[in-house]
Amino acid sequence: MLHGDGQATRRNVLKAVGGTVGSTGIVGLASASEGATIEVNVGYAGKSGRRAARSEARSIRREFAFDALTITVNENAIPGLRRRKDVRYVEENGSVYALRPGKGGTDVDGSSTGQTLPWGIDRVDAEVAHGGGYTGAGADVAIIDTGIDSDHPDLQANLGEGKAFVSCRGGTCNEPWDDDNDHGTHCAGTADAVDNDEGVVGVSTEATLHAVKVLDKRGSGTFSDVAAGVEWTADQGYDVGSMSLGASSGSQTLKDACSYAYERGVLLVAAAGNSGPCSDCVGYPAAYDECIAVSATSEDDSLASFSSTGPEVELAAPGEDVYSTVPGGYDTFSGTSMACPHVAGAGALLMAEGYTNAEARQRLRDTAEDLGLASNEQGYGLLDAAAALGLDSSDN
Structure with missing residues (x-):
């Protein structure tokens, strides 16, 4: 809990982390063609998870200090990344x-x-x-x-x-x-x-x-x-x-x-x-x-x-x-x-x-x-x- 001041009770009906995009899978990301290349954010746990994400990347757009990176990847690599225990999430890099x-x-x-x-x-x-x-x-x-x-x-x-x-x-x-x-x-x-x-x-x-x-x-x-x-x-x-x-x-x-x-x-x-x-x-x-x-x-x-x-x-x-x-x-x-x-x-x-x-x-x-x-x-x-x-x- 971030704050010891009752904040949790004001937010107790929140959805976990907003949309659970990392755990439910990416829906609708693939193009009509087989094996489309898409941009995703990958959160990893440990060096092995980072290596796995980098090895699947067609290109690396950005790396963060909080154990995540933004990559382009073939959609067919996503299920394998998501199954890894050292990968915390794979999510579409959506719009704001x-x-x-x-x-x-x-x-x-x-x-x-x-x-x-x-x-x-x-x-x-x-x-x-x-x-x-x-x-x-x-x-x-x-x-x-x-x-x-x-x-x-x-x-x-x-x-x-x-x-x-x-x-x-x-x-x-x-x-x-x-x-x-x-x-x-x-x-x-x-x-x-x-x-x-x-x-x-x-x-x-x-x-x-x-x-x-x-x-x-x-x-x-x-x-x-x-x-x-x-x-x-x-x-x-x-x-x-x-x-x-x-x-x-x-x-x-x-x-x-x-x-x-x-x-x-x-x-x-x-x-x-x-x-x-x-x-x-x-x-x-x-x-x-x-x-x-x-x-x-x-x-x-x-x-x-x-x-x-x-x-x-x-x-x-x-x-x-x-x-x-x-x-x-x-x-x-x-x-x-x-x-x-x-x-x-x-x-x-x-x-x-x-x-x-x-x-x-x-x-x-x-x-x-x-x-x-x-x-x-x-x-x-x-x-x-x-x-x-x-x-x-x-x-x-």
């Missing part, structure tokens, strides 16, 4: 997507004047935290997404290192990790836009942002790409990993990556998904114990109609009509993708003050505001950044 159901259409030309306080930043009392001197300075936040616009005036001062696991192919790619979609830049602005009298302000304002590009210009990627981004985030020693992405079924490889990162001190935050209305439909990786699953609320504190819900939901945050940065300007998007970086930014505020990932997670739970929604809709409640820092927003 940015989680955004809709977008607005304001100020995409960058014509915003002055600085706007987005309603979500205000609702979670982040500006109270800023007024108290909390900015997230010293914390590192990885936006594991489509990249970040490398020359956006509201983000540039906070940008640190980046890493691309898929190539930037559209727009202006000044860096390999530049955003050729817009989704990652929008999330980055909510988490950590600079307080600079223009554009918008983030939940944190002086944390260091790191673009971990795992989704392409269409907003899609693979389990292996996302797992590699999570692993890299952990290996850099970053504090927070924000994942506004997901899939309806799980991946043991991504689960292993999340365990690897959490054990190394990363606070992992993930969007619950946009499959609502529903009662038990949280996607992956949000459904994993290692991640804070975030549902989305509207400006009237109701659950956003698109938000996925389920016993895995841990916190709620603003996710409808969220105004933030995009390449070339600003725009309004909706989705649990927009809720997720609110929590990531608050995590940065706490970890900048010396909280560990587990301590920050518990503090966010303990200080969340009860909206009166069902527990599978709000989890512990709505994010309250000021309360998490011990500040009283009523004094502001």
Whole structure:
């Protein structure tokens, strides 16, 4: 068990590891021809399992530090690999997507004047935290997404290192990790836009942002790409990993990556998904114990109609009509993708003050505001950044 704080009881109806993709076999992977070559993730136990997987590989795409690798292999080799006691799983390298159901259409030309306080930043009392001197300075936040616009005036001062696991192919790619979609830049602005009298302000304002590009210009990627981004985030020693992405079924490889990162001190935050209305439909990786699953609320504190819900939901945050940065300007998007970086930014505020990932997670739970929604809709409640820092927003 990861946490000794009752977390297991909140998740006791979860499916084991999300879809049991490693133990049930790969369905529908083969093409019509005999012996098709497919891409799979293989988890192994010991050097012999690694050797067996490598020996069957037509090509090796990636090797992980947590005893797994991504290979292309003839489908006929899969049953033999799966029967081996030193092979933990063989799974299809499926797809993951940015989680955004809709977008607005304001100020995409960058014509915003002055600085706007987005309603979500205000609702979670982040500006109270800023007024108290909390900015997230010293914390590192990885936006594991489509990249970040490398020359956006509201983000540039906070940008640190980046890493691309898929190539930037559209727009202006000044860096390999530049955003050729817009989704990652929008999330980055909510988490950590600079307080600079223009554009918008983030939940944190002086944390260091790191673009971990795992989704392409269409907003899609693979389990292996996302797992590699999570692993890299952990290996850099970053504090927070924000994942506004997901899939309806799980991946043991991504689960292993999340365990690897959490054990190394990363606070992992993930969007619950946009499959609502529903009662038990949280996607992956949000459904994993290692991640804070975030549902989305509207400006009237109701659950956003698109938000996925389920016993895995841990916190709620603003996710409808969220105004933030995009390449070339600003725009309004909706989705649990927009809720997720609110929590990531608050995590940065706490970890900048010396909280560990587990301590920050518990503090966010303990200080969340009860909206009166069902527990599978709000989890512990709505994010309250000021309360998490011990500040009283009523004094502001």
